[in-house]
Amino acid sequence: MRVDGLNTEMQAMMLEASSARATPTAQQVGADFGDMLSQAVNNVNGLQKSSGNLQMRFDRGDADVSLSDVMIARNKSSVAFEATIQVRNKLVEAYKELMNMPV
Template sequence: MSVPAIQTALQQMQALQTEVKAQPAATGNIESGGFAQELKASIDKINSLQQISGEKTRAFQLGDPNITLNEVMVDKQKASLAFEMGVQVRNRMIGAYKEIMGMQV
């Protein structure tokens, strides 16, 4: 690498460093489209699927002619798969947290 290229890279790194120092520290607000917002949306979706499944199950048990057994079973499977996915995401997040906490600083 030539000297001018190294100087240019150094100048870019210094510019980025000053930008980072000028930015205020994170205040804990949830950014639009951030990870926390996506996690909340996923949990809300899981909850919605479980509620729909429960409502259709009750309607079928009460003899609603508009609800068929296969609809009930498909909705129960959707809710079950969504819940299992949520549990796996939680387990991975806990594992990642424990790994980060175990790192030497």
Template sequence: MKPITITPAVSANRLKTAQTAATPAEAQKSFSSFFKSSIEKVNQAQMESDKLTEKLALGQNVDLHQVMIASQKASVSLQLTLEIRNKAVEAYQEMMRMQV
């Protein structure tokens, strides 16, 4: 019977880099760039949905399934973005209510 070898899920090098703390400015820049790119992706999905819907309305050769899929992807991504915004505002309001 062969022995089973277990490998670590996270390499030691990745763990070391994850443990090094970023400065607040770096963390803020990283978060803002992530958030900006996410919102740009949501906007791109909305624009793609609008283009396909317009093509369908004009009678151009476009698959109805693709229009509906694009529309639902845009809708779900927008709803997720709104929920994230709501949670962030709620967390901010909760922090403002804390007594120092």
């Protein structure tokens, strides 16, 4: 078995794969992160609105809404909100750490 021929072929495939794959710029990555963060916040907002709507319907006596539905929706929105708070705290902590780095 010829090892150097296999090695050359693997290197050629690696170069082809690396040239075919476009490397994202920092601006593209930042835009994707911003979009993802915006979608996450909108998702949390939707869960909170849904929870409030279910609670209001239950308070008004809607027979289609049970107490367990209301509690599950409230817990989902609470967990999502707490997760968002934790992400925000980590981002602020990372920002502060970057600002304190010597240049």
